[in-house]
Amino acid sequence: MSECADCHAVGRFGSCEDLFHVLLALDHQRLAPWGPHHGVNVACYYLQHPSTAPKNTDDGQWAMIEAYGTGGLEAVNQIQSRRVAENRHGLFKPHDAMPAPARIHPPSFTIEDLSVDGSFPAEGYERRMNRWVSSVISERLGPV
Incomplete structure (x- = not known):
């Protein structure tokens, strides 16, 4: 076990990157509850693991987190629908997205917690997603 430098998870079930790949495999099956949360999963992961986020891009990860925090998956x-439509017409500009505020508190819930035992069980997944999003928001804005 080794502690993650970005989120400080202890690595009980592998590295955060390993867990992220397991989660992405579940997301890409497009099955509930994982598939519908794909965009939020990616946003939470990259906001808690900035050292792994793609360089020179801002795909609006913070906008995804704020949207989920206030209005859920809808x-x-x-x-996502608006971005797809804008992209289809060549209008989407990722650099127009609002950057995430700087982290001021350590994470209280990480991908390791979301995974429960490394397998991301379906039972309780949405409740755990709410906790992950709340953690990402409180890391930057204070307690929610």
């Missing part, structure tokens, strides 16, 4: 789906 709000996220609206953002």
Whole structure:
């Protein structure tokens, strides 16, 4: 076990990157509960693991987190639909997205917690996603 330098998870079930790949495999099956949360999963992961986030891009990860925090998956789906439509017409500009505020508190819930035992069980997944999003928001804005 080794502690993650970005989120300080202890690595009980492998590295955060290993867990992220397991989660992405579940997301890409497009099955509930994982698939519908794909955009939020990616945003949470990259916001808690900035050293792994793609360089020179801002795909609006913070907008996804804020949308989920205030309006759930429906709000996220609206953002994603709008982006797809804008992209189809060559209008989407990722640099127009609002950057995330700087982290001021350490994470209280990480991908390791979301995974429960490394397997991301379906039972309780949405509740755990709410905790992950709340953690990412409180890391930057204080307690929610």
